[in-house]
Amino acid sequence: MADFPPELWAEITSYLPDCTVFSLMFLSRTFYALALQREYRALTANCFSRSVQLKLRTLKHDEYRARCVRSVALHPITEGNIHGNPMLPNVRWTWLDGLFQKFANRYSSLSPRKVESTLNDALLRLTNLAELVVVNDDCPASRFPKIPWNVYAANLQHLDLTMPLGKAKTLPLDVSFPQLSKFSFRPCPESDNLFDVPEHVRLTASFINGLRPTLTHLRIMHNDSISYIRDLYSALGRFPHLISLQANSPSASIGFIRRHSDQLCGLNFSSITSLSPVTLEGIEFNGLLKLTLRLGDIEASRWWTLPSLFLGSIVPTLYILNIESWILEKDFMAFLSAVEHLSIYKGSSCVLEELSLSVTAVSSTILRAIAQAFPNLRSLNLNLEMVAIGKTMSIEPTACFPYTPQQINQLLFRNNFRYAWVGIEWNLEELTIVRRDSKGKDAERILWGFMLLISDCFPSIYGFNNQGDKAIPNEIAQIISQERNLLN
Numbered sequence: 001m002a003d004f005p006p007e008l009w010a011e012i013t014s015y016l017p018d019c020t021v022f023s024l025m026f027l028s029r030t031f032y033a034l035a036l037q038r039e040y041r042a043l044t045a046n047c048f049s050r051s052v053q054l055k056l057r058t059l060k061h062d063e064y065r066a067r068c069v070r071s072v073a074l075h076p077i078t079e080g081n082i083h084g085n086p087m088l089p090n091v092r093w094t095w096l097d098g099l100f101q102k103f104a105n106r107y108s109s110l111s112p113r114k115v116e117s118t119l120n121d122a123l124l125r126l127t128n129l130a131e132l133v134v135v136n137d138d139c140p141a142s143r144f145p146k147i148p149w150n151v152y153a154a155n156l157q158h159l160d161l162t163m164p165l166g167k168a169k170t171l172p173l174d175v176s177f178p179q180l181s182k183f184s185f186r187p188c189p190e191s192d193n194l195f196d197v198p199e200h201v202r203l204t205a206s207f208i209n210g211l212r213p214t215l216t217h218l219r220i221m222h223n224d225s226i227s228y229i230r231d232l233y234s235a236l237g238r239f240p241h242l243i244s245l246q247a248n249s250p251s252a253s254i255g256f257i258r259r260h261s262d263q264l265c266g267l268n269f270s271s272i273t274s275l276s277p278v279t280l281e282g283i284e285f286n287g288l289l290k291l292t293l294r295l296g297d298i299e300a301s302r303w304w305t306l307p308s309l310f311l312g313s314i315v316p317t318l319y320i321l322n323i324e325s326w327i328l329e330k331d332f333m334a335f336l337s338a339v340e341h342l343s344i345y346k347g348s349s350c351v352l353e354e355l356s357l358s359v360t361a362v363s364s365t366i367l368r369a370i371a372q373a374f375p376n377l378r379s380l381n382l383n384l385e386m387v388a389i390g391k392t393m394s395i396e397p398t399a400c401f402p403y404t405p406q407q408i409n410q411l412l413f414r415n416n417f418r419y420a421w422v423g424i425e426w427n428l429e430e431l432t433i434v435r436r437d438s439k440g441k442d443a444e445r446i447l448w449g450f451m452l453l454i455s456d457c458f459p460s461i462y463g464f465n466n467q468g469d470k471a472i473p474n475e476i477a478q479i480i481s482q483e484r485n486l487l488n
Contacts, residue, residue, distance in 0.1 A: 040068035043126075045145070046075035046135075048082045048115050059122040066125035073133040076142035077112045077119070112143045119145045127151055131158040136167060137188055149175045158182040165228065168203040173210065180211055184219040187229075201228050205235035212239045219246040219268075220253070229253075248294070250279070262286045270294040281308035288314050295325040305335040307342060315342045315350050323357040326385075329366055332359055336366075336373040349375050356381035358436065363388035364420040367454070371426040379430040381466075385437065387450070389413040397435055399476050403449040403483040414453060421457045430463040431455065448472045449480050
């Protein structure tokens with residue numbers, strides 16, 4: 001074991017749960033170091049119990065443990081999140097509990113000011129930080145630690161900021177981040193009227209623009225009541241290495257998306273309101289690989305179902321498509337028809353390999369259309385409310401559907417379903433079908449029987465419900481097996 005390099009052990013233990021790694025910590029120095037790295041890799045400062053306060057003091061005085069911290073999440077410090085509860089027994093550190101228990105009482109009545117001081121001292125020691133999450137709301141009764149930006153700048157790769165625009169003056173405009181590749185910004189509503197909005201927008205945009213040399217992933221999310229997002233996007237320049245963007249303001253972000261359409265590989269686009277006519281249909285992408293659409297009003301969001309410059313540009317390149325909204329069967333059929341038409345026009349089949357969507361009603365016709373439009377599909381994640389088992393009849397499927405006992409109409413559906421796939425080749429490998437209520441009232445239901453029926457038509461399917469195999473719960477499998485033996 002001594003001949004194994006530490007990097008190899010680190011790779012092996014990365015697949016093990018925490019409890020297993022901690023149980024091995026006293027076997028050797030290598031496992032002890034790996035256990036410490038696992039214990040201290042993430043620090044979340046949102047609830048300051050005695051154990052957290054003790055951890056902060058340990059980081060303050062122990063340089064090795066401080067270097068193990070790779071991710072930190074900072075939240076405001078208030079009287080409500082400072083707790084003096086007794087230290088809970090910890091199986092991993094039982095032998096340390098007795099040693100430090102007599103010192104725990106000194107942390108039971110700390111004020112927010114003292115906790116802030118302890119946290120500030122610990123933050124200064126975290127010289128190997130790669131990810132920083134900052135949630136700094138506009139609560140006047142809270143305190144917030146001082147972030148040592150100069151200490152983190154060299155190694156920081158991911159920064160997530162949630163803050164009011166009024167705190168833009170606290171941003172480190174004079175600090176460079178040579179490795180920062182992912183940035184997320186969530187401006188939260190102000191508690192009072194904000195004065196000099198243009199100046200705060202300028203400062204925020206100046207900070208984000210300072211990340212242009214290295215930034216590859218940008219995420220800007222906001223509340224609907226915030227009105228200055230358009231000005232913020234307008235003040236942003238071109239990011240030469242940007243490949244992924246998540247935005248939930250169509251009217252504000254459309255110009256920014258257009259400026260980067262030649263280089264974006266991933267786009268998460270939210271079209272929430274039906275009042276905004278702004279869409280992507282007039283934008284041509286050069287190499288979009290992954291697209292997530294969050295559509296608001298179904299009736300007003302049909303732009304994505306029509307042949308357009310946008311749709312024609314993504315058909316030859318898109319590998320992953322997620323539609324995170326309930327859509328009507330007729331709209332999705334229109335989308336599939338447009339994709340098939342564009343594939344024929346361009347002389348090449350769609351390369352899509354992963355599809356996730358929620359359709360109000362599913363039939364054998366729509367599944368056949370999916371197979372024809374996306375012949376290279378490998379993974380299908382389908383949420384539905386109803387299944388059409390005839391021209392005029394739809395039912396709410398059970399987990400056993402279409403193998404529910406004593407249901408002749410489901411027997412007819414199975415026979416017609418198999419007949420509909422004659423002559424169709426499809427190399428689908430992973431399948432997930434879940435019955436969900438579009439209004440969120442009913443619990444979700446995995447449709448094991450429906451997935452089994454489809455896999456009978458396509459032997460290439462090897463996995464149900466993202467589990468890597470076609471195993472079905474025993475009680476469901478017994479019902480399906482009995483029905484298959486009786487009626488097939």
